[in-house]
Amino acid sequence: MSNDLEKELRAALRHVDPAPGFASRVSARIDSERHGRWLPARYRWIPAALAASVMLCLIAGYGWHWRREQQGLEARQQLLEALRLTGEKLDVAYRGVQDVSKSPASGNAGNT
Amino acid sequence: MLRLLFMTMLPLAASAVVRAADAQLMLPDFHALEAKANESVNVTLDSSLLAMAARFLDPNKPEDAAARQVIAGLTGIYVRSFTFDSDFAYPKEEVDGVRKQLSAPGWQRLVEVHSRKDHNDVDVYIRVDRNRANGLAIIASEPRQFTIVNIVGSIDLQRLHELEGHFGIPQLKLDEKK
Amino acid sequence: MTDGDACSVCDALARARAGDTAAFAALVRQHQRAVYSLALRMLSDRHKAEDLAQEVFIRLHRKLATVQSDTHLRFWLRQVTSRLAIDRLRREPRHELVPITEDLPLASEPAPGDPLLQRQLRVLIAQLPPAARAVVLLRYQEDLDPTEIARTLEMPINTVKSHLKRSLEQLRERITGAADATASGRDATPL
Numbered sequence: 001m002s003n004d005l006e007k008e009l010r011a012a013l014r015h016v017d018p019a020p021g022f023a024s025r026v027s028a029r030i031d032s033e034r035h036g037r038w039l040p041a042r043y044r045w046i047p048a049a050l051a052a053s054v055m056l057c058l059i060a061g062y063g064w065h066w067r068r069e070q071q072g073l074e075a076r077q078q079l080l081e082a083l084r085l086t087g088e089k090l091d092v093a094y095r096g097v098q099d100v101s102k103s104p105a106s107g108n109a110g111n112t
Numbered sequence: 113m114l115r116l117l118f119m120t121m122l123p124l125a126a127s128a129v130v131r132a133a134d135a136q137l138m139l140p141d142f143h144a145l146e147a148k149a150n151e152s153v154n155v156t157l158d159s160s161l162l163a164m165a166a167r168f169l170d171p172n173k174p175e176d177a178a179a180r181q182v183i184a185g186l187t188g189i190y191v192r193s194f195t196f197d198s199d200f201a202y203p204k205e206e207v208d209g210v211r212k213q214l215s216a217p218g219w220q221r222l223v224e225v226h227s228r229k230d231h232n233d234v235d236v237y238i239r240v241d242r243n244r245a246n247g248l249a250i251i252a253s254e255p256r257q258f259t260i261v262n263i264v265g266s267i268d269l270q271r272l273h274e275l276e277g278h279f280g281i282p283q284l285k286l287d288e289k290k
Numbered sequence: 291m292t293d294g295d296a297c298s299v300c301d302a303l304a305r306a307r308a309g310d311t312a313a314f315a316a317l318v319r320q321h322q323r324a325v326y327s328l329a330l331r332m333l334s335d336r337h338k339a340e341d342l343a344q345e346v347f348i349r350l351h352r353k354l355a356t357v358q359s360d361t362h363l364r365f366w367l368r369q370v371t372s373r374l375a376i377d378r379l380r381r382e383p384r385h386e387l388v389p390i391t392e393d394l395p396l397a398s399e400p401a402p403g404d405p406l407l408q409r410q411l412r413v414l415i416a417q418l419p420p421a422a423r424a425v426v427l428l429r430y431q432e433d434l435d436p437t438e439i440a441r442t443l444e445m446p447i448n449t450v451k452s453h454l455k456r457s458l459e460q461l462r463e464r465i466t467g468a469a470d471a472t473a474s475g476r477d478a479t480p481l
Contacts, residue, residue, distance in 0.1 A: 009426075010430050015326075015431070016326065017323055018343060022322050022340070022343070026315075027318075083179055083182065085153060089236075092234045096232075
């Protein structure tokens, strides 16, 4: 029985052919791999999108840095202008105090 | 115990915040004046902008080095200045509104100068806390110009003294008592 | 295989390793039946079997430099086909296996013996667990002995023998049970 079963098994499991053109289909897939198309078509936009994103980030980063520098220079200008005006008005106050202290009838008009 | 400590510290902290806030004046919106003015200066530098400006000050330039020393400890500089083509083109009420804020507790008038001849008025106010000035205000008015300066933060009057020669700041004989 | 045939195979392998695409295609044609049949009887689906068989040859193309001889090539093909098939079966959800239908391409010559029994056996083999199925196929389809099966599947030889013994017992029981049911007029055991 065992030998019969094994005989039947071998007969049942004889090799069968794949659909015609199998070797050509394999060659075609290998060719497409060899020409560097390692990405399936639906993913080929990814490297370009990544490169564009990196460029955008670099441009945005440079733009941000430039804007920050401009803001800093503007702030410095404003600071110097503010201090100049402060000094100018303090000078007016000082001269006023000096004038009052020099006048013979110095009251409390200039000083408090 | 911790709760008691917290309850004690909270008002002190709050008052410190209030004190700092009081040193900063509520300046009116001068947009309408800006449109009428020949020249205008509008400076608003809070602590972050002051820090940014400080980074761009060149220590090799005397003016920049002096500025750096003055602004150390400051938390704000606010300036509004307008110059007009005709006399008294600005509303006096706006200037008086700012002056009214300086009659609040804490502020002391340091100097008041009125010139009848050329109508130049300058008032210098200071806020002093524990022998240290934490606010400075200047209101200067002329027929064709008015200027408001408000400086907030730890103002070193000695440093202010030492700025003589820079920015035209004179040596002030300051009386810390009113 | 004659000496001439052996020479031509070794030639094709050497030329394929050197990048000769025609030689590689010749190797594919030479071994496609064995690879496809093993894939088909493991996966019980023509399309999946074609896809897996293509994958095996594409991997062969990448690894050609490591193949030393035709014997090594056959061993490599069986090993990779079995391994990929077992992996795919284990990834698939468990479901009722669809038996291979008789519209599948059969061997070019009519098989000796009982075609109905052979069909039954193919269906029963498709119901075996993946590892046991691979052992049975390598034994009775590829005609490997247990030692070669153990090397191909990287399985202990006693495990191989155990799979073979249990699988044959199951096949025998099911076939015998079906035969008894038919003889006594009862409904045949569902396949």
